[in-house]
Structure formats: C-alpha cells, structure tokens
Amino acid sequence: MEEEIDEGFSGIIADIFSIRESNIAIALTMALVMFSGGMNVIKWTQWEYEVARDAATDDSWLVEFNVSIASIVHEETWQDEEKKTVTFYMDEFDLPEGYLVGGIEVIVKPDADSNGTLIDPVAQCDSIGANIRNEGSLTAQWDFEGNVLSGQDSSCEWIILNLRAYPGFDGEDMNSSSPNEFQALLPWRQTGWGEGELEVEVELDVNTVDELGPISNDDDEDITIEVIVSGFVASASMGEQ
Amino acid sequence: MAGENALLPIATMIHLILGIMTIILVYRSEKAKPSERLAALVLGWTFFVLGVIFLFQTIIDYQFTNENITISEFSDSFLRYGAGSTRIVYLSLIAVLPLIYPYPVFYSESFARMGAIFIGIFTILLVPLWIITNYEYSNLQYIFFLVPFLVWVGVYLRYLFSEIQGGMDEDRTVSAVAALLLIGVFGEWLTYWLGIVLTQENHFTARGLVGSSELRDPTITALLSSTMAGAMFAVTIVTLFLGEAWRTKRKGFSGVSTIIFTFFTIGILWFIFDYTQMGIVDSCVNTTCEELNPIYSTWYVFSSEIIRFLVVPLILMYVILNFNLIETGGDNVWFTRIMVLLMLLIVTSSIIELIQTVLPIPQMITSALFAAAVVVFIGWEEKITNSMIRQSISVSDVLIESGETGFLGIDEGEYRIFSIALGISIALAMLISLLISLMEITV
Numbered sequence: 001m002e003e004e005i006d007e008g009f010s011g012i013i014a015d016i017f018s019i020r021e022s023n024i025a026i027a028l029t030m031a032l033v034m035f036s037g038g039m040n041v042i043k044w045t046q047w048e049y050e051v052a053r054d055a056a057t058d059d060s061w062l063v064e065f066n067v068s069i070a071s072i073v074h075e076e077t078w079q080d081e082e083k084k085t086v087t088f089y090m091d092e093f094d095l096p097e098g099y100l101v102g103g104i105e106v107i108v109k110p111d112a113d114s115n116g117t118l119i120d121p122v123a124q125c126d127s128i129g130a131n132i133r134n135e136g137s138l139t140a141q142w143d144f145e146g147n148v149l150s151g152q153d154s155s156c157e158w159i160i161l162n163l164r165a166y167p168g169f170d171g172e173d174m175n176s177s178s179p180n181e182f183q184a185l186l187p188w189r190q191t192g193w194g195e196g197e198l199e200v201e202v203e204l205d206v207n208t209v210d211e212l213g214p215i216s217n218d219d220d221e222d223i224t225i226e227v228i229v230s231g232f233v234a235s236a237s238m239g240e241q
Numbered sequence: 242m243a244g245e246n247a248l249l250p251i252a253t254m255i256h257l258i259l260g261i262m263t264i265i266l267v268y269r270s271e272k273a274k275p276s277e278r279l280a281a282l283v284l285g286w287t288f289f290v291l292g293v294i295f296l297f298q299t300i301i302d303y304q305f306t307n308e309n310i311t312i313s314e315f316s317d318s319f320l321r322y323g324a325g326s327t328r329i330v331y332l333s334l335i336a337v338l339p340l341i342y343p344y345p346v347f348y349s350e351s352f353a354r355m356g357a358i359f360i361g362i363f364t365i366l367l368v369p370l371w372i373i374t375n376y377e378y379s380n381l382q383y384i385f386f387l388v389p390f391l392v393w394v395g396v397y398l399r400y401l402f403s404e405i406q407g408g409m410d411e412d413r414t415v416s417a418v419a420a421l422l423l424i425g426v427f428g429e430w431l432t433y434w435l436g437i438v439l440t441q442e443n444h445f446t447a448r449g450l451v452g453s454s455e456l457r458d459p460t461i462t463a464l465l466s467s468t469m470a471g472a473m474f475a476v477t478i479v480t481l482f483l484g485e486a487w488r489t490k491r492k493g494f495s496g497v498s499t500i501i502f503t504f505f506t507i508g509i510l511w512f513i514f515d516y517t518q519m520g521i522v523d524s525c526v527n528t529t530c531e532e533l534n535p536i537y538s539t540w541y542v543f544s545s546e547i548i549r550f551l552v553v554p555l556i557l558m559y560v561i562l563n564f565n566l567i568e569t570g571g572d573n574v575w576f577t578r579i580m581v582l583l584m585l586l587i588v589t590s591s592i593i594e595l596i597q598t599v600l601p602i603p604q605m606i607t608s609a610l611f612a613a614a615v616v617v618f619i620g621w622e623e624k625i626t627n628s629m630i631r632q633s634i635s636v637s638d639v640l641i642e643s644g645e646t647g648f649l650g651i652d653e654g655e656y657r658i659f660s661i662a663l664g665i666s667i668a669l670a671m672l673i674s675l676l677i678s679l680m681e682i683t684v
Contacts, residue, residue, distance in 0.1 A: 012346055015645050016395055022402035026395050029480050033390075036438055037472030041465055043440045049464060052447035055526040056454035179451070182528040 058177040061184035061236045067102070067171055070094050071228040078204035080219040085133065088198040088227050099231035101194020102169040104140070106132055108151070108159040108202060111222040126221045127154035127205040132161050138196040140165040154207065165194035171230060181236045188234035200225055246302050247598065248542070251591040252550035253295040255584065259554055260289025262580045263561060267656065269576070270568035274637035275651035279353055280342030281566035282656055283334055284557055286663050290331045293667070295550075297324035312455045316375075317681060321456075322674035325376055326368040330666055333360040335426055336385040339392035342566075343418040343636040345646055346392055353655035357662030364666040368673045373682060376456075380463035383470035389426050390473045393419040394480055401484050405491050409643070414634045417497045418564055420481050424500060425557040429545040430474040431504045435512035437475035443468070444522045445515070451525040478504055500556070507544055514540060539599055547595075551588050558584060558629075565635040578626045582618055585625065589614040 017023050070093040074086055090101065108130040129152045134142050141147070141164040151159035164170075168187065178184035204221050263285030267278055301320050304310040315321055337356040340347035349355065371379045400416035403409050424431065436442040446467060450459045482505040485498035514537060515522070524531040533541075562569055562577065569577045593607045593614075618625065640646040 009346075009348075012344075012348055012646075016344065016346075016399050019399060019402045019406070021406065022399045025398045025402070025480075025484075029394055029398070029476055032479065033469075033472050033476045036475055037469040040437065040440050040443060040468040040472060043443055044446075044464060044468055045461070048443050048447055049459075049461060051526055052450045053459050055447070056451045056459050179454075180528065186529060 055179050058179055059238060061176045061178055061181065061238060062173060063176050063184060063188065063234055063236050064173045065102070065169075065171060065188075065232040065234050068096050068099055068231045068233075069228055070231060071226055074225045074227075075222065076225075077220050077222050078202065080204060080206035083201065083203040085199050085201045086225055088200065090138065090195055090198060090229070093227075093229045093231075095229065095231035096233075099233050100188075100191065101165045102171065102230045102232045103165055104132075104163045104194065104198060105228040105230070106130070106161040106163075106198075106200055107226040107228070108161070108200075109224040109226065110153070110156050110158075124207040125154050125156040126207050128152065128159060128221070128223065129203040129205075130159045130161060130225075131201040132163050133199040133201050135197075135199055138163075138165075138198050139193050141167055154205075161200075163198075166190070166232070167193070169232065171232070176236070178236075184236040185234050188232075194229070198227060200227070246298075246546070247594060248546050248550045248591060249295055249299040249302055251587060252554075253292055253299050255551070255554055255587050256288045256292030256295060258292075258583060258587075259558060259580070260285050260287075260292055262576070263288060263558075263567070264660065266567045266573060266576060266580075269573055271653075273565065273568050274635055274648075276341055276345050276352075276649045277564070277566045277635060277637050279651060279656065279659070280338060281561050282353075282659060283338045283341070283356070284561055284566070286660070287331065287334045287338070288554065288557070290327055290334060290667065294324060294327045294331060297327065316456050317678060319675050319678040322372050322678050323671060325371055325379065326364070326670035326674045327667070329367045329371070329382060330360060330364055330663075330670055332382050332385040333363045333666075334663075336388040338422075338426075339389045343415050343422070343564075344392070344396045344640065345649055348646065348649060350649065350651055351655070352649075353651060353659040357659045357666075361662055361666050361669075364670050365673075368670050369677065372674065372677050373684070375458075377458055377460045378462050380466040380470075383466045386427075386470055386473060389423065390477060393423050394477060397423070397481070397484065401488060405488060411634075411639050411643070413495075414564070414639050415636055416484075417495070418560060418636055420485075420497050420501065421556055421560050423477055423481065424504065425553050425560065427474050427477055428553045429549040430471070431478040432507040432511050432545060432548065433471070434475040434478045434505070434508040436508075436515050437471045438479070439512070441512065441515060441519075442471055444519060444526075448522050448525040448530070452530060478508060481505075511544070542595065543599075547592070551591065555584070555588065562629045563634075574626075578622060581626045581629055582622060585618055586615065589618075 017026075072088060072093060074088070076084070076086070078084060093101075095101070108128060110126060110128055130150070132149045134149075144164045146162070147164060148160070148162045151161055153159050166188075167190075176184045176187075178186075202223055202225065204223065206219050206221060208219070263281060267273075267282045267285055270278055270281070273281070297320060301315070301324065304315075304320070310318070310320075337359060340356070341352055345352075347355070367382065371382075397416045397419035400412040400419070404412040404416060433442055436445075446464065450464070478501070481501045485495075485501045489495075489498050518534060518537050521531045521533055558580075561567060562581070567573070567577075590611055593611050596602065597604070597607050637646075637648075641648060
C-alpha cells in the first residue's frame with residue numbers, strides 16, 4: 001500500500017519554490033507579464049481605446065449636398081399626330097469633376113405663340129403628351145414612387161417630368177448616424193447612377209379652329225425639351241442641425 | 242460574420258467523442274493513480290464542454306451563413322446565451338485542473354467535491370450576470386486563465402531546473418506535462434505572441450470590437466482583461482521557448498521542444514503576415530470593415546484553426562494516454578485503440594477536406610489518399626496506439642518516488658459526485674440561458 005502524506009498547502013508551495021534559480025525565472029516571467037500587459041494597457045488607454053470606441057459608437061453627422069446643375073435644350077418641330085423620341089446622352093451633361101447624378105428633370109415647353117397671336121388670334125393650344133421611357137439604357141431609380149414619368153397638357157403649360165437617378169437623393173441636407181465620416185458618406189459615393197441614355201418621347205395632337213383666319217393651316221408645333229440634371233457631391237460634419 | 246467554417250462540425254464531433262470516451266475510460270481505470278484519474282475526468286469533461294461550445298458555434302455559423310438569423314435576433318437568442326454559458330463552465334474546469342495535475346497543489350481527498358462546488362458556484366453566479374450585462378464584462382472571466390498560467394509555468398520552470406541543474410532526469414516528465422498542458426489550454430493564442438509583445442495585436446482587438454459593436458458596447462474593463470490575458474499567453478510561449486532552448490542545448494531535442502519551437506516560429510510568421518494586412522485590419526476603425534485577404538484567411542485556417550480544433554485535442558489526448566492518466570492496458574486496450582483510430586481518421590479526413598478547399602485536387606485523388614490513410618492506420622493500428630502510450634510514465638510516480646508528494650487517496654464516489662455536479666452545472670447553465678432568452682430582458 002502506498003504511503004499517504006498529509007502535506008499542508010504551505011509545504012506544497014515550499015516544494016515548488018525550493019530551487020532558487022527557478023524562483024528567479026518565475027519572478028522574471030511574472031515581471032514580463034506585467035511589462036507586456038502594461039505596455040498593451042498603456043497603448044490602449046492612451047490612444048487605441050478611444051479610437052476603437054469612436055469607431056464602434058455611432059455619432060450624428062450632418063450630410064450636406066453641394067448641388068450643381070447642367071442642362072441641355074433640344075428644339076424641334078412636331079407635325080400633327082407625330083410621336084418622336086429624343087435621346088439625350090448623359091455624358092454630354094457638363095457636371096463638375098466628382099459630382100454624381102442625383103436627379104433628372106425634363107421640361108417640355110410648347111411654342112409660346114400657340115395660344116393665339118396678333119397674326120393668328122384664334123389659334124388654340126395643342127395637346128402634347130410626354131414620357132420618359134424606360135428602355136433599360138439609363139441607370140436610375142425607375143421604381144421610385146415620387147417619379148413623374150408621364151405628363152400631358154393642352155393649355156400651353158409646361159410639362160415637367162422627374163426621374164430620381166441616385167437612390168435616396170432629394171437634394172435636401174440630412175442627418176446620419178454613423179461611427180465616422182467615411183461611413184456617413186458611404187451611401188453617397190456610389191458611382192454608376194445616371195449613366196446611359198435618356199429617352200424622352202413626345203407626341204403632338206394639333207388643335208385647329210374651323211374658321212377662316214389669317215393663318216388657318218395650323219398643323220405643326222415647335223416644341224422645346226429642356227433636360228436639367230442635378231449633380232451633387234456630399235460632405236459630412238459632426239452634429240445635427 | 243465569417244463564412245461557414247468547415248472545421249467546426251468536425252471539431253464538435255472530435256471533442257464530444259473524446260470527452261465521452263475519456264469519461265467512460267476514467268470509470269474503467271480503477272487502478273490508475275487517483276489524482277491522475279481525477280485529472281483525466283476533468284480533461285474528459287473539458288473535451289465534452291468544448292464539444293458543446295463548438296456545437297453552438299456550428300449552429301450559429303450555419304444560421305448566419307444561410308441568413309436564417311439577423312444580428313438583432315441573435316443578440317438575445319438561446320444560441321448566444323448557451324454558447325456564453327458553456328464557456329463559463331469550460332473556464333471553470335480549466336481553473337480547477339492545474340490545482341490537481343501534474344502537481345497536486347490542492348492536496349486533498351475531497352478535491353473532486355471542492356472542484357465541483359467551485360464550478361457550480363461560478364456557473365450559477367456568472368451565467369445570469371453575463372447575460373444581464375449583455376456580456377460587456379464577460380472578458381473578466383479570463384482571470385480563470387491565471388490559475389493554469391501561474392501553476393503550470395511555475396511547475397514547468399521548477400522541474401526544468403531540477404532536471405538540468407539537479408540532474409534529476411525523471412523530473413522531465415513533470416515539466417513536459419506542464420508544457421503540453423499549457424499548449425493544450427492556451428492553444429492558438431500562443432501563436433500570436435510576437436504581435437502581443439509588440440502591441441500589434443491591439444489593432445485586431447479594435448477590429449473585433451468594432452465588428453461586435455452591434456452586439457455589445459465596448460467596455461474598458463473587458464478590454465483590459467483580454468489585454469492582460471494576451472500578455473499571459475505571450476509570456477507563456479516565450480518562457481517555454483527559452484526553457485526548451487536551454488534544455489535542448491544541454492539534453493538535445495525532444496518531441497515537446499519541437500512542438501514549442503513550432504509554435505514560437507508560427508508566432509513570428511503570424512506577426513509578419515499580420516503586419517502586411519494592417520491596412521485592412523485598421524479599415525474597421527478608420528473607414529469601414531474590409532474583408533480580409535483570402536490567402537491570409539487560408540493561412541488562418543491552416544494554422545490557428547487547425548491548432549484550435551485538431552492539434553489541441555491531439556496534445557491533450559497524448560497527455561491522457563502517454564502519462565497514464567487512465568489505464569490503457571487490460572480490458573481498456575480495445576477501447577483505447579478505437580479512440581486513437583477514430584481520432585486519427587477524423588483528423589486525416591478533415592485535413593484532406595481542407596486541402597481540397599484550397600487546391601483543385603480531384604476528389605478521386607483525395608479519396609484515394611484517405612483510403613491509403615485508413616489502410617495505414619488499420620495495418621499499423623497496434624504500432625500507432627503503442628507509440629501513443631509508449632512512454633507510459635506517471636507523474637504521480639515521479640513525485641511520490643522523489644518524496645515530494647504522497648499517495649492521494651480519492652474515494653470512488655468522489656468521481657461520481659464530480660460528474661453529477663458537472664452534468665447539473667451544464668444543465669443549469671442551459672436552463673438559465675433558455676429561460677432568459679424566452680423571457681427577454683426588459684431592464
């Protein structure tokens with residue numbers, strides 16, 4: 001039968017620490033832990049903790065949009081009951097470097113003289129229909145509910161159509177909750193929106209009066225299409241407004 | 242969250258099987274030295290609990306990869322609480338083991354009972370506490386690592402000096418076991434030693450902090466705890482390296498020194514590779530988190546994950562078998578052989594699968610490789626098993642023969658009490674986690 005020894009805790013500790021050189025090595029090891037741990041702790045508390053906490057905690061950012069406008073005007077004569085599609089190439093709009101396309105506005109303007117003039121006082125406004133056509137050649141928010149893609153008018157008013165190109169862009173400054181400036185601006189740095197060809201379809205239906213006048217043969221209309229592209233660049237600053 | 246981890250299910254299986262088989266073998270090893278038998282029981286339960294942790298991680302990984310769960314759903318789910326609670330049981334076990342093995346610091350016949358009470362108390366206290374505080378202070382549980390660090394590093398150095406300076410060759414058994422246990426418990430963290438010493442690892446802590454910020458707010462307490470734990474791991478491998486370098490100079494290479502040198506070298510490589518990725522690592526803090534380089538991720542899988550999931554259980558199993566923690570002879574021989582073979586086959590198949598994910602090797606070739614490995618293992622089954630249990634030196638024998646400790650008698654019922662208490666602790670941890678996740682925290 002093996003011998004049972006009732007050795008106390010102090011005896012056991014004395015056994016472990018019975019070699020002087022080993023004790024020095026153990027002490028050095030402990031000192032090394034304190035040194036290495038201390039170095040890391042100092043670095044953490046002096047700098048890294050704050051930075052990491054900032055990065056992990058959301059702050060309020062005011063995202064402001066600097067908007068620039070570029071436009072192209074197209075003027076053409078439509079014959080009665082004629083339907084034509086005019087193509088605008090988005091790279092022809094002269095936006096400043098770094099600006100992204102936010103939204104597109106199309107204004108269809110009938111001839112200013114079509115509602116009667118001194119020469120032809122009985123002339124009536126023609127009926128004009130306009131559509132922004134989604135032929136898949138323009139990257140934009142086609143499903144956005146606020147888009148106005150079709151319009152019609154027979155009272156010589158302008159037809160104004162809108163298409164949002166950049167997701168979420170309405171030109172208004174906004175508040176964002178993000179850990180840093182980069183992430184606050186991240187949603188506003190996507191490229192590729194508003195690229196391609198914009199196709200505007202315009203149809204004319206001339207209204208004529210069956211009475212004799214100086215010019216009774218009104219069967220066409222000069223129509224002007226103005227396309228205004230809003231470009232933007234976003235910047236962020238700390239704090240809400 | 243990262244993509245699905247191929248090694249996690251394998252690790253789960255390995256740890257659960259090893260845990261159950263070790264526990265069964267402990268109860269069949271009535272002739273083993275009581276303190277070592279108890280250590281084997283603690284290690285068996287450690288395997289089992291690790292298996293449960295990996296099981297949770299496997300399910301969590303699967304859920305996120307397949308987008309079955311969102312971060313907010315996960316934040317108060319049983320999956321999160323269950324994994325966190327099991328980790329408390331694991332760390333408590335790790336704090337208990339060094340007190341009895343290899344050197345029985347807590348020399349008492351009722352150690353099993355006391356250890357069980359310790360684990361039970363910490364489970365009941367910490368499981369709800371961490372959940373209620375949203376795990377913001379849970380890194381404080383790293384304090385449990387202090388016990389293996391202080392005891393095993395102390396024992397390692399003490400017996401290294403007595404072997405080399407005192408000329409007591411048999412003391413190598415004690416220092417080797419202490420070193421292997423340190424590697425087994427601290428595992429993959431040891432490979433980040435140079436990054437920790439040169440404070441580069443702080444960048445990864447910051448990245449982890451930002452990455453997990455949706456789950457919990459960073460606290461300075463938690464960060465300081467993990468920083469100090471990191472320092473402990475780094476100093477452990479530096480100490481082991483210096484010790485083994487000295488010993489190699491005097492006594493020549495050994496298997497243990499080779500393992501330690503390997504870990505030390507991997508630490509240097511990790512530092513270099515980490516340094517090359519600092520831009521991506523810091524992106525989380527400076528801009529927005531960028532994905533790590535795929536080659537870097539592959540290196541992570543082939544070093545850290547293989548260490549954590551496959552090398553660590555191999556080392557701990559080697560300690561159990563080679564240092565007579567359980568009886569490997571008599572009626573237990575076939576059981577031991579099954580355990581060794583199963584382990585080797587699982588490890589081989591998982592390594593082959595890993596290689597296949599990186600290199601475009603046809604499945605036919607990898608199947609042939611696996612078949613070849615099976616043939617080798619079956620043909621050399623006896624040799625392989627014998628080499629695992631070849632040395633068969635008991636640490637208790639060394640300590641008793643040198644008169645440093647006596648024979649510690651532990652009643653048979655104590656082992657049962659320990660196992661029952663562990664089972665209750667795990668069940669309790671699960672129950673508390675499940676109930677709180679169902680109740681929802683409204684404070």
